[in-house]
Amino acid sequence: LKLIKPVLETNKLSLFVPTEGHEETVRQELALIEQIRGLSSKDNFEIQIISDKNLFPDYEEAQPVKILTNKEKFDLFHEKNPLVNKLVDILSLKLDAE
Incomplete structure (x- = not known):
């Protein structure tokens, strides 16, 4: 409003x-x-x-948010904290296939 x-x-x-x-x-x-x-x-x-x-000359429309794949989410986590790989190994986790 x-x-x-x-x-x-x-x-x-x-x-x-x-x-x-x-x-x-x-x-x-x-x-x-x-x-x-x-x-x-x-x-x-x-x-x-x-x-x-x-x-409204200053109005800018919001850009749509990109939905990340599981791989992209994991890569972002890994970028912020490289120890995520160690956690994945300890818990024997695998990324879901897309």
């Missing part, structure tokens, strides 16, 4: 967000939307949610 730019007109509140995902998040806040609508004395008060990335 931090990435919202509200614009209030006579009978309309426009909420600008950077992406359609944010738009959907705001739409799910029904209690908040109804509370805002209740603050207006006008019966025909309209609330619209609009996604417009141009209004």
Whole structure:
């Protein structure tokens, strides 16, 4: 909800967000939307949610997280602590085949 730019007109509140995902998040806040609508004395008060990335020049979309394979996880563990190999040998562990 931090990435919202509200614009209030006579009978309309426009909420600008950077992406359609944010738009959907705001739409799910029904209690908040109804509370805002209740603050207006006008019966025909309209609330619209609009996604417009141009209004948020500093916004960067989150990059998808790469899911690591068991081998990649093991290599990272080994990189941080080389004694992991010793533990694997002591416990006679094997990496799952992928």
